[in-house]
Amino acid sequence: MPFLHGFRRIIFEYQPLVDEILAAVGIQEPGTSHESSSSFLLGESEKVLELNELLERHCQCSYYKEGVSYSLMKVAELGLIPPAKILLQCGADLSFEDPVTYYTAIHIAVLRNQPEMVEVLVQSGADINKRDRIHESSPLDLASEEPERLPCLQRLLELGADVNAADKNGKTALLHALASSDGVQIHNIENIRLLLEGGADVKATTKDYDTVFSCIIFLLGETVGCDEEEAKMINHFCFRVSQLLIAHGANPSDCPSHESLTHTCLKSFKLHFPLLRFLLESGASYNCSQHGPSCWSGFHIVLDRLCSYLGTCDDGDSMDLLQKAECALDLMIAQSSQVKLPRNFEINTAGCSIHADKVAALHQSLKELEHSPPTLKHLCRVFIRQKLRPWPVDVKVKALPLPDRLKWYLLLNHSSICSNEEDL
Numbered sequence: 491m492p493f494l495h496g497f498r499r500i501i502f503e504y505q506p507l508v509d510e511i512l513a514a515v516g517i518q519e520p521g522t523s524h525e526s527s528s529s530f531l532l533g534e535s536e537k538v539l540e541l542n543e544l545l546e547r548h549c550q551c552s553y554y555k556e557g558v559s560y561s562l563m564k565v566a567e568l569g570l571i572p573p574a575k576i577l578l579q580c581g582a583d584l585s586f587e588d589p590v591t592y593y594t595a596i597h598i599a600v601l602r603n604q605p606e607m608v609e610v611l612v613q614s615g616a617d618i619n620k621r622d623r624i625h626e627s628s629p630l631d632l633a634s635e636e637p638e639r640l641p642c643l644q645r646l647l648e649l650g651a652d653v654n655a656a657d658k659n660g661k662t663a664l665l666h667a668l669a670s671s672d673g674v675q676i677h678n679i680e681n682i683r684l685l686l687e688g689g690a691d692v693k694a695t696t697k698d699y700d701t702v703f704s705c706i707i708f709l710l711g712e713t714v715g716c717d718e719e720e721a722k723m724i725n726h727f728c729f730r731v732s733q734l735l736i737a738h739g740a741n742p743s744d745c746p747s748h749e750s751l752t753h754t755c756l757k758s759f760k761l762h763f764p765l766l767r768f769l770l771e772s773g774a775s776y777n778c779s780q781h782g783p784s785c786w787s788g789f790h791i792v793l794d795r796l797c798s799y800l801g802t803c804d805d806g807d808s809m810d811l812l813q814k815a816e817c818a819l820d821l822m823i824a825q826s827s828q829v830k831l832p833r834n835f836e837i838n839t840a841g842c843s844i845h846a847d848k849v850a851a852l853h854q855s856l857k858e859l860e861h862s863p864p865t866l867k868h869l870c871r872v873f874i875r876q877k878l879r880p881w882p883v884d885v886k887v888k889a890l891p892l893p894d895r896l897k898w899y900l901l902l903n904h905s906s907i908c909s910n911e912e913d914l
Contacts, residue, residue, distance in 0.1 A: 507557030512564055514541045515573045518686030559595075566595040566611065569604035574611075584616040592623040600629045603638055605645040618651045626657035627666075634667035634681050643681055647688045654691045659698070664690040668705040673727030674720055683734055692740035702735050703742060703751040710762060711756060728912040729765055736772050737880065743775040747786050752776070756791040756818070760799055763814050767821060771881045773844055776822040792818050793837045796849060799859055801841030808845055819852065820902040827872050829860045871900055 551557065562582040565573045578584075583787065587594055592656060596616045599607040608629070612618050621628050630651045633643035647653065656662045661669075664685045671678040686692070695701050700797045706728045711719040732751065742751035752774045755766035770776065776788030783789040783790075796815045800808050837853050880888040 504553035504557040504560060506552060507551060507899055508561050508564070509748060511541070511557065511561040515545070515561075515565060515692055517564065517568070518679070542572060544862065555581055555583060556586070559583040560588075562586070563588060563593075563595050563598050566599045566604065566607050567602045569607050571606060571610055574607060575614075578610075578614050584611060584614060585620070594620055594622070595628070595783075596620060596629050597622055597632060600632045600639060600642045600646070603642050604828070605641040608645050609649060612649050618646065618649055618898050619655050621657060626659070628655060628657075628663070630655070630663040631657070631661075631666045634663040634678070634685060635670040637676065637678055637681060640680055640684065643684055643700060647684065652690045653685060654694065656694065660694070660696040661700075662690065662694045664692075664702065665694055665700065668702060668731070669700075671705060671709075671727065671731075673709050673724035678804075679727065679730050679734070682731055686738045690738075692735055692738050699746075699749065701744070701749050702740055703732075704749060704836060706731060706751055709751070709752050710758070710765075715759065725762075729768065732765060732768065733881075736769075736774070741774075741779055742769055743777070743779040745780040745785060747778070750778070750786075752788070753778075753786055755789070756788050759792060759793055759795060759814055759818055760811060763818070768881050770818070770821040770825060771875075771879065771883045773825070773876070773879055776825060777830060783830050784907065787832040787835075788822050789819065789829075790832055790835060792822075793849065793853055797837060797839055797842050800843055800845050800849070800906065808843075816852070817902065819856070823859065824868075824871055824875055824902060826898070827869055828863050829856060831856060831860050857914070867899070874900060 535681045558577050558580055559582045562574060562584075563586075565577065582595075584595060588598070593601070594616070596608060596611045596618070597620070599611060619628050619630070628651070630643070630646050630653065633639045633646055653664075665681065667678045667681045667685060669683075670676060692702050709724050709728055713724050718723075732742070743753070744750055744852065747753040752766075752769050755762040755769060756776075759766050777783040778785035778787075792815050796811060799811050835853075835857065837849070839853075841848050842849050851895055875883055875887075884901055887897055890897065890900075892900075
């Protein structure tokens with residue numbers, strides 16, 4: 491195996507030179523903390539002289555280049571800029587790879603969150619978009635994966651790192667940031683924001699067809715059956731990230747349906763109603779944005795799921811479900827001048843218990859609405875709500891200089907549910 495060969499080379503060939511260099515710098519053994527290694531700064535002129543003399547003595551050594559290059563990685567890890575500059579001047583190779591991890595010095599500086607070191611290495615000629623041979627990770631990918639590496643992420647973008655560079659699987663730094671977030675322990679919101687502001691492509695897709703919404707859809711699924719406080723944290727994270735993505739042009743209603751955030755929230759409107767409300771108020775299509783209602787329709791999904799929910803819940807929960815379903819339907823109606831339903835739009839109300847008539851009435855009203863010309867007040871409501879985007883529309887409606895009766899109509903008569911800011 492190649493890493494075993496590399497490890498033997500460290501031990502038997504250039505490790506003695508590395509030990510001497512690190513001792514001259516003030517690092518007595520591998521793993522020494524930054525605080526103790528900062529002894530280099532206490533007598534910098536003496537240390538510089540000692541290090542230069544050491545390098546001059548060994549410059550003819552067979553493994554000199556490997557020794558100084560590997561030493562550069564060690565000082566880069568600790569953010570020791572003066573010895574790093576000396577090693578670079580004395581022939582350290584910026585493309586030299588760690589024999590075990592295959593990371594270069596710039597990868598290691600990013601992993602240890604050393605933004606000043608990153609800048610020194612880039613200015614000295616390090617490839618800012620270099621990918622390691624094992625994981626295909628660039629420095630920007632690594633910086634995007636941890637909130638603590640935000641300073642390195644910002645510095646890399648300032649230095650010109652390619653924000654949309656992708657690995658062999660099509661994974662960009664934005665997709666790395668999303669995939670490494672769990673909404674509980676790792677909150678990469680600021681990393682994601684910085685990448686988006688730096689021009690990250692929200693349409694990026696991997697060869698496995700993962701999109702910017704794949705991570706959010708997965709995390710929403712993780713909330714089912716988990717601890718209540720943990721579910722609240724995950725939902726908050728998903729909401730914040732969805733806001734950022736949609737603000738930068740991401741389409742949550744794209745095809746296929748299993749990669750559509752809107753479709754996911756429609757199917758689970760009982761659990762994810764606040765996020766569904768945000769998506770619809772932000773202009774997300776309630777039908778498949780590529781193929782229309784023939785592919786999937788929000789009206790059909792909501793009524794179908796409502797029937798399923800009502801068949802398994804008690805009367806107390808059923809009223810809440812009916813209110814949420816009515817609000818979701820009204821949000822979809824208020825989004826466009828003409829309702830678009832799928833062909834053969836039928837539902838089975840057999841399992842709806844005592845609420846079958848109510849669900850059937852909702853279904854019938856939608857069919858009638860599709861075949862009726864839109865009223866002037868409906869067209870005005872659609873126009874005003876579109877002009878008040880982005881979210882939160884309801885807050886902006888309440889601030890309008892209009893009579894309360896008109897505001898009530900614009901608010902869709904569901905303010906008690908739709909304006910629950912605490913849930914969002």
